[in-house]
Amino acid sequence: MEDEQKSITDLIIETHEGLERQGPGSPEMTIKALSFLDNLDEISRVMDLGCGTGGQTRVLAKKITGKITGVDQFPGFIKAFNDNAKKSNLQERVTGVVGSMENLFFQKEEVDLIWSEGAIDNIGFEKGLNYWNGFLKKNGHVVVTCPSWFTDERPAEIEKFWADAGSKLDTIGHNISILQKSGYSFVAAFALPENCWTDNYFIPRETAEKALLEKYTGNKTVAAYIEDEKFEVALYSKYKQYYGYVFYIGKKV
Template identity: 55%
Template sequence: MSNENQTIHEFDLNIIHDYFRNTERQGPGSPEITLKALSFIDGLTPKSKIADIGCGTGGQTMVLAENSASEIIGVDLSPDFLRQFNQNIQNHNLQGRVKGVIGDMKNLPFQEEELDLIWSEGAIYNIGFERGLNEWRKFLKKGGYIAVTENTWFTEERPTEIEDFWHEAYPEIDTISNKVAQMEKAGYLPIATFVVPESCWTYYYEVQHPQMQESLLEKYKGNKSAEDFIAYQRYEAELFNKYKAYYGYVFYIGKRIK
């Protein structure tokens, strides 16, 4: 593959947002997995405030909203994603309790100890797991929760091809035990960890069907960045099918204790 040394962060964000803006989720997950993670969160009330960081078009946010009574703010950098997010709010009749705002996860628009729960599915890698846990903690009330998915190694040793790919794409990828240790060091009591099922990844790649990819290539005909991005997505899917026993998403849920 000609672009095997590139990472997702090196592609044109506008192309990435255009590609994913009509998908329900922008990463592996499902309503069932969101609900499973939510089941570990205690004490949410109508007065609680939840922030969904890197909310995308809000697939998981709508699940949170329909299964809690709390106020929810979705934060994302992409105006395209947020337009769909706000349309989803209307479609689910959640106006008044859920809203989407443009924001940078490196500079969140919240006050210290304002939030009861920080949620982030498939997005914390944009800032890095350790940095996100450390910088976001101040926005949580004491005893507040954080729930994130993170790409994680399932084994101590991996084939060179997949190890090289993910260390280039996301150098912070690590084992579950090391991620839990990072959570503890950042000031959280680990509450739960569980592996996001393989079926969520399979569905995520199935949604990126050839027609969707060809449509983007036609729209950006002659644009090398678009061509490289599609090649990258296809290569990533091939690697998952080949090496899925070695890595995947893990949900990490922690409670602020300091």
């Protein structure tokens, strides 16, 4: 295994496809966000964009009665998503499809709820909210988590880290204003607590990384990838008062 060539994308998929989540979050916070919505029933159409292996989708599916379609770009995640739905006996109402969040296959104004945890920043908060708005029915909801700044000023090291990762973070106030300019009325916003990062994401990821390191002993790409992931964890510990994931909930006007 030592010399096997692996891309960073391969390593991200291999580390994450067996995990409950692929980013920070928790069942409690998914349920808290859902508590702000009042107009769902068994004919509601729900989309979970950037669904990963569907940890949050299954939490949603146990709380609501409508059908949920998960969309993710990685076939390995969608295979795990559909296997997990079957194991939870949710396969009649929960289906994962490989696709792009930027090129959706739904009809215009077909959807009651667009859910997306930890994924919208891959295409940009404003771009995602504007594009997804067209697929929602009037009074339909958008519920997303997005990494956001908690302060107006930040240390240069953490700003550089997120810029290098290709994510443009904004403050919560700025993001609420974007939501309001993108065809939604503001419903709620709240930050995820620290255990969503640590207990629910970093700790299970570290276990998966340890197994990866053993499987690819001596592989320099794998070792460098895991060092980068450790750096992310160290930076979170150092700078967590400056940033975090925030749930934003809007209702289409």
